Amino acid sequence: MTKLNIPVAASPAAVFAHRHLLGIEGLLPEEILVLLDLAEEAVEVSRQVEKKKSVLRGRTQINLFFEASTRTQSSFELAGKRLGADVMNMSVGSSSVKKGETLIDTAMTLNAMNPDILVVRHHAAGAVQLLAQKVGCSVINAGDGAHEHPTQALLDALTIRRHKGDIGQLKVAICGDILHSRVARSNILLLNALGAQVRCIGPSTLLPKALDRLGVTIFTDMREGLKDVDIVMMLRLQRERMDGSFVPSVREYFHFFGLDAEKLAFAKPDALVMHPGPMNRGVEIDSAIADGPQSLIREQVEMGVAVRMAVLEALAQNLPNA
Amino acid sequence: MDRLAEPARPLVLENARIVDPAQKLDARGSVIVVDGRIVAAGPGAAAQSKPEGAEIVDCRGAVVMPGLIDMRVFVGEPGGEHRETFASAGQAAAAGGVTTIVTMPDTDPVIDDVALVDFIARRARDTAKVRVLPMAALTKGLEGREMTEFGLLKGAGAVGFTDGRHSITNALVLRRALTYARDFGALIMHHPADPDLTGSGVMNEGETATRLGLSGIPKEAEIIMLERDVRLAALTRGRYHAAQISCAESLAVIRRAKKDGLAVSCGVSVTHLTLNERDIGPYRTFFRLSPPLRSEDDRQAMMEGVADGSIDVIVSSHDPQDVDTKRHPFAEAADGAVGLETLLAASLRLVHNGDADLLALARALSTRPAELLGLDTGRLTAGAPADLIVVDIGMPWICDADRLHSRSKNTPFEGARFEGRVLRTIVAGRTVYAYAGD
Numbered sequence: 001m002t003k004l005n006i007p008v009a010a011s012p013a014a015v016f017a018h019r020h021l022l023g024i025e026g027l028l029p030e031e032i033l034v035l036l037d038l039a040e041e042a043v044e045v046s047r048q049v050e051k052k053k054s055v056l057r058g059r060t061q062i063n064l065f066f067e068a069s070t071r072t073q074s075s076f077e078l079a080g081k082r083l084g085a086d087v088m089n090m091s092v093g094s095s096s097v098k099k100g101e102t103l104i105d106t107a108m109t110l111n112a113m114n115p116d117i118l119v120v121r122h123h124a125a126g127a128v129q130l131l132a133q134k135v136g137c138s139v140i141n142a143g144d145g146a147h148e149h150p151t152q153a154l155l156d157a158l159t160i161r162r163h164k165g166d167i168g169q170l171k172v173a174i175c176g177d178i179l180h181s182r183v184a185r186s187n188i189l190l191l192n193a194l195g196a197q198v199r200c201i202g203p204s205t206l207l208p209k210a211l212d213r214l215g216v217t218i219f220t221d222m223r224e225g226l227k228d229v230d231i232v233m234m235l236r237l238q239r240e241r242m243d244g245s246f247v248p249s250v251r252e253y254f255h256f257f258g259l260d261a262e263k264l265a266f267a268k269p270d271a272l273v274m275h276p277g278p279m280n281r282g283v284e285i286d287s288a289i290a291d292g293p294q295s296l297i298r299e300q301v302e303m304g305v306a307v308r309m310a311v312l313e314a315l316a317q318n319l320p321n322a
Numbered sequence: 323m324d325r326l327a328e329p330a331r332p333l334v335l336e337n338a339r340i341v342d343p344a345q346k347l348d349a350r351g352s353v354i355v356v357d358g359r360i361v362a363a364g365p366g367a368a369a370q371s372k373p374e375g376a377e378i379v380d381c382r383g384a385v386v387m388p389g390l391i392d393m394r395v396f397v398g399e400p401g402g403e404h405r406e407t408f409a410s411a412g413q414a415a416a417a418g419g420v421t422t423i424v425t426m427p428d429t430d431p432v433i434d435d436v437a438l439v440d441f442i443a444r445r446a447r448d449t450a451k452v453r454v455l456p457m458a459a460l461t462k463g464l465e466g467r468e469m470t471e472f473g474l475l476k477g478a479g480a481v482g483f484t485d486g487r488h489s490i491t492n493a494l495v496l497r498r499a500l501t502y503a504r505d506f507g508a509l510i511m512h513h514p515a516d517p518d519l520t521g522s523g524v525m526n527e528g529e530t531a532t533r534l535g536l537s538g539i540p541k542e543a544e545i546i547m548l549e550r551d552v553r554l555a556a557l558t559r560g561r562y563h564a565a566q567i568s569c570a571e572s573l574a575v576i577r578r579a580k581k582d583g584l585a586v587s588c589g590v591s592v593t594h595l596t597l598n599e600r601d602i603g604p605y606r607t608f609f610r611l612s613p614p615l616r617s618e619d620d621r622q623a624m625m626e627g628v629a630d631g632s633i634d635v636i637v638s639s640h641d642p643q644d645v646d647t648k649r650h651p652f653a654e655a656a657d658g659a660v661g662l663e664t665l666l667a668a669s670l671r672l673v674h675n676g677d678a679d680l681l682a683l684a685r686a687l688s689t690r691p692a693e694l695l696g697l698d699t700g701r702l703t704a705g706a707p708a709d710l711i712v713v714d715i716g717m718p719w720i721c722d723a724d725r726l727h728s729r730s731k732n733t734p735f736e737g738a739r740f741e742g743r744v745l746r747t748i749v750a751g752r753t754v755y756a757y758a759g760d
Contacts, residue, residue, distance in 0.1 A: 124650075124654055145651075147534060148535065185535055208538075209531065
């Protein structure tokens with residue numbers, strides 16, 4: 001990789017003075033850069049044979065997933081373990097909800113086990129914030145409804161920065177099911193904070209109301225929207241979250257919004273393609289593109305672990321008795 | 323409120339600012355009450371001789387106005403007594419200056435039968451401090467299909483017919499109900515919200531919902547159904563009342579209907595006059611309402627509607643919810659907020675901010691509801707039942723949820739600063755609440 005001119009946090013020791021990471025909203029650009037710099041170090045650690053650091057030694061991290069997720073949960077688990085934490089995974093299906101326990105009851109139960117860090121995914125927007133108000137430990141949002149997924153946006157930013165340098169100089173297109181996507185919201189906030197030009201492309205039925213007020217340019221034509229962009233972020237068509245019909249068929253969706261070579265050709269020749277996974281191949285992305293030379297999709301997974309290590313480390317500095 | 327009790331002692335409220343929309347009166351004077359009825363009210367009453375043995379109250383310039391008549395109150399009895407009973411709702415109402423509450427039929431069981439209307443009347447008489455008037459279900463079981471026995475229910479004491487928080491999607495059902503109700507002069511009250519357009523929405527559709535990642539409810543869910551309802555009111559010439567409107571476009575629909583001479587009226591909740599969607603802030607479920615809080619422009623429109631009388635009544639939409647329905651993520655929490663005790667104080671913000679005068683407010687809170695429901699209260703004219711309140715409209719206080727009389731504490735006004743406190747609430751000449759300091 002060529003040496004790039006990458007803006008970094010003014011002072012590497014700059015403090016990340018938050019107790020929780022609930023979203024990208026509320027983070028200063030400076031704080032985002034602190035996390036990205038920490039993540040760069042974590043990438044190095046993770047590529048060594050000895051992958052361990054000890055900043056979380058003796059600490060307990062609970063991964064509380066109300067919604068199943070293999071990749072995010074294992075990414076957080078690995079990140080915690082690499083930093084020396086004792087990591088426990090709890091998958092709270094709908095069963096305890098059916099038994100009548102509220103989210104807050106669950107939170108209080110867990111709180112009694114004295115964890116230091118709670119990583120939470122929940123299907124309802126705002127649920128992680130609600131939980132954070134009720135527990136005594138640090139809370140990381142691993143995705144709440146259609147609200148935010150901050151570590152995904154951070155790992156996307158890290159991946160982009162390692163290839164393209166200053167994010168503020170880039171045109172980024174976020175494509176597909178914006179309506180149901182917390183990844184899109186966190187990315188819009190983060191990319192805007194760092195000064196990128198953000199576009200959203202999708203059928204009007206999958207674009208939330210007043211999206212333009214979030215500081216993005218909206219396109220409903222993929223070719224037009226991809227023109228001259230540096231980064232193409234594809235989103236998963238979240239068919240499981242849809243009540244009713246938003247697009248008539250997968251076939252029609254792929255025809256107009258699936259990323260294939262022909263559409264990608266409208267972006268810059270060196271444009272890079274990303275996807276938060278899991279992918280619906282042949283729905284929003286053609287396999288040839290997903291596995292092709294412009295794809296960063298596998299690298300995103302590696303950066304995911306690094307970014308989560310960075311977030312855990314940053315929050316660890318603010319834990320009591322740290 | 324037990325009307326079989328002994329007659330109350332005569333009462334004279336003097337040195338008061340008398341506000342009575344029925345007489346377009348806002349002047350210094352007295353009110354004389356004998357045998358639970360108003361004998362005289364106004365500047366002239368001060369010169370009249372005081373009845374023998376009367377309790378004399380020096381109001382020291384405080385406002386005396388008709389007691390509030392709240393046309394949209396969810397109680398919880400029967401079936402949800404852990405949320406609210408007639409007794410606790412009655413205490414909250416008395417403390418808030420509400421002398422009549424109109425209850426919604428969305429209970430368990432649903433109030434769709436003569437025996438149940440009778441149950442409410444007796445139960446409320448025995449336990450509530452204020453008057454409780456039930457509205458009965460418009461359709462059996464609130465299912466939106468078969469209409470209830472309007473004639474018999476009205477005879478038993480139902481003051482109107484509504485499916486409460488449910489909307490009638492079948493236009494034919496509403497058409498028939500409006501037509502049949504006309505024969506009995508019955509009022510049909512409807513909550514216009516298209517359930518399909520509402521979908522999985524939990525707050526107003528727009529930028530705030532998009533930022534919060536919550537699914538939105540478009541205003542059109544209300545507007546479209548209201549437009550349909552107004553067409554049906556024109557077709558049937560029935561008496562139609564929209565329980566609550568929440569946006570500027572709905573107000574335009576109502577204004578047009580009134581201009582066309584239809585028997586159409588509407589209400590607004592005090593929350594939609596004083597709060598907007600941004601107050602939801604960090605997913606605060608006590609601000610989750612139906613209809614949802616709308617934009618600031620819509621709130622402004624609602625205030626104009628009250629000021630010029632296009633909006634007939636202000637309601638609390640009192641809807642007690644306890645922790646097991648509110649302490650959830652926003653999208654999974656129940657709708658509704660308590661409001662009986664804050665109805666007047668929150669409404670007075672319109673007066674203090676110069677958005678409406680006290681006469682317009684008293685009309686929307688009392689006189690107009692009485693007219694729509696065919697009651698002889700809501701006015702201070704001689705002969706009317708002495709349902710009235712004494713209010714220090716300038717007294718500041720801070721709302722503390724724990725001190726509310728309601729059994730449920732889900733108020734969106736926790737910590738809010740109000741000006742205006744009820745000093746005394748009088749029902750049928752009897753004092754049911756007297757302010758005793760904080």
